[in-house]
Amino acid sequence: xxxxxxxxxxxxxxxxxxxxxxxxxxxxxxxxxxxxxxxxxxxxxxxxxxxxxxxxxxxxxxxxxxxxxxxxxxxxxxxxxxxxxxxxxxxxxxxxxxxxxxxxxxxxxxxxxxxxxxxxxxxxxxxxxxxxxxxxxxxxxxxxxxxxxxxxxxxxxxxxxxxxxxxxxxxxxxxxxxxxxxxxxxxxxxxxxxxxxxxxxxxxxxxxxxxxxxxxxxxxxxxxxxxxxxxxxxxxxxxxxxxxxxxxxxxxxxxxxxxxxxxxxxxxxxxxxxxxxxxxxxxxxxxxxxxxxxxxxxxxxxxxxxxxxxxxxxxx
Numbered sequence: 001x002x003x004x005x006x007x008x009x010x011x012x013x014x015x016x017x018x019x020x021x022x023x024x025x026x027x028x029x030x031x032x033x034x035x036x037x038x039x040x041x042x043x044x045x046x047x048x049x050x051x052x053x054x055x056x057x058x059x060x061x062x063x064x065x066x067x068x069x070x071x072x073x074x075x076x077x078x079x080x081x082x083x084x085x086x087x088x089x090x091x092x093x094x095x096x097x098x099x100x101x102x103x104x105x106x107x108x109x110x111x112x113x114x115x116x117x118x119x120x121x122x123x124x125x126x127x128x129x130x131x132x133x134x135x136x137x138x139x140x141x142x143x144x145x146x147x148x149x150x151x152x153x154x155x156x157x158x159x160x161x162x163x164x165x166x167x168x169x170x171x172x173x174x175x176x177x178x179x180x181x182x183x184x185x186x187x188x189x190x191x192x193x194x195x196x197x198x199x200x201x202x203x204x205x206x207x208x209x210x211x212x213x214x215x216x217x218x219x220x221x222x223x224x225x226x227x228x229x230x231x232x233x234x235x236x237x238x239x240x241x242x243x244x245x246x247x248x249x250x251x252x253x254x255x256x257x258x259x260x261x262x263x264x265x266x267x268x269x270x271x272x273x274x275x276x277x278x279x280x281x282x283x284x285x286x287x288x289x290x291x292x293x294x295x296x297x298x299x300x301x302x303x304x305x306x307x308x309x310x311x312x313x314x315x316x
Contacts, residue, residue, distance in 0.1 A: 025052040025145040025152060029091075029303075031259045031284035032057035032098070032197070032238025036078040038260035043083040045307045046284055047090065053145070054087075055154070056095025056125070057238035057256060057285075058197030064104050068116035074101070075124040096139060096156040097121050098197030098239055099209075106209055109165040109173070118161070137161060140176050142183050148291040153189035155180070157196045159211075171217040184228045191232040191289065191296050194225075199237040199255050201248045203274040208240065222249060232296055236285065242268075243283050243302045244275040245313050252315065254300050256285030279310045292316070 029051035034040065046054065061074040078084060099107045102117055111117070118139055127133050133141050138161035143154045157180070162173025169177055184192070194200075196211070200221065204212035211218045225233050235253040241263040246253040262280050263271060272278055279302050286309075288299040295316070302311040 025147050026289045027051045028053050028055060028193075028287040028289075029284055030055035030057050030195075030236060030238075030287070031256050033059045033241055033257045033261065034061065034078070034259040035261060036061045036074055036081070040081055040083065040260055041305055042259050042282060042284055043081075043087045045303065045305060047087055048307060049286055049303065051091060051286070054091050054093045054095075055156075055195060055236070056093065056097075057195065057236065058096055058098030059100040059239065059257075060095060060097065060124075062100045063102075064100060066103060066111070066113065068113045068120060071101070071103070071117055072120045072123075075120055079124065093125065094143060094154070094156065095125050096158060096195060096197055097160060099160060102160040107160060108163045109161055111160075114161055137173070137175060140172075140179065144189060147191070147289055150190035150291050150294060150296075151188070152191045152193065152289070153183070153187050154193045155183055155195065157194065159196055159198050169217070171211065171214045177220070181224060181228075184224060184230050187230070189231065190291075190294060191234070191298075192230050193234050193236060193287075195236045197237070198239055199246075199253065200235050201251055201253045202237075202240075202244070202246050202255060205240075205271075205274065210239070222251070225251070232298075234287070234298065236287075242271065242275075242278050242280045243285065243311065244278045245300055245302075245311060246275070252300075252313075254285055254287065256283065256302065258283055277311050279304070281305060281310070283310070 029046050061078050063071040063074040099105055103111045133139055138158035140158040141156050145152050159171055164170050166173055198210050200211045237255045238257040240257045243256045268280055282305045283302050286301040286303050290297040298315045300313045301309040304310045
């Protein structure tokens with residue numbers, strides 16, 4: 001049996017059993033903003049770091065279209081990239097989407113072909129056919145991975161499928177909010193990673209969309225984490241075409257973005273006034289987890305194209 005088939009069956013077990021994996025997940029790589037038509041120099045560098053898991057953080061391709069067939073074509077181009085194909089053979093991959101792979105820039109839930117787009121995304125991500133994601137209104141999901149003698153729950157949110165449809169729940173929609181509440185309330189995991197295509201606690205910027213545009217939704221997310229006493233929450237995101245680590249209101253957000261392209265130089269001086277630490281070269285995020293008794297020591301690193309750590313924070 002090929003390694004790829006084994007990985008697919010492992011993910012099937014994760015979906016149905018909620019806790020099964022070939023090895024402990026203590027090193028996670030993730031990234032976003034990857035144009036399938038650009039050079040992609042990061043895959044060998046990510047592979048050198050030997051992550052146990054890779055998470056697509058959104059804008060995994062740039063479809064920029066209302067035509068589902070063109071969305072499929074964008075994924076096909078990405079899948080045919082030789083270094084990505086090699087990476088897929090050696091590394092388990094999960095992920096979510098954002099606007100550019102969902103449809104086009106700042107696309108909302110009224111996109112008429114969102115069901116077709118969902119099918120093309122799930123095919124690209126090699127989602128097992130029995131997964132609930134195929135039948136959900138959106139691509140949100142969760143996984144539980146063993147990590148040392150503890151467990152990690154990874155929650156992938158969908159901030160496009162329901163966006164701006166319900167004025168009371170304009171980011172995720174009520175259905176997804178109810179699901180997220182249950183996922184956190186009933187969780188026995190020792191650590192929780194909550195991933196969103198859009199940045200969550202980062203500052204509001206004038207030309208991008210983020211959770212800060214929806215203060216009621218952001219407050220709901222923070223209250224949910226606090227009121228349910230979620231154990232060791234870590235937020236991860238992308239979208240911005242640069243990377244940063246944000247600490248605010250007792251939460252940590254690791255934003256990694258810019259796998260094939262980054263923010264224009266003309267914007268960087270302004271962005272540095274909003275973000276105390278930021279990196280504007282091609283990069284990906286790396287999360288290392290070490291368990292001390294039942295508490296995690298978490299190392300967050302922004303890794304450059306050369307493989308060096310350009311931003312690093314350690315949390316106990």
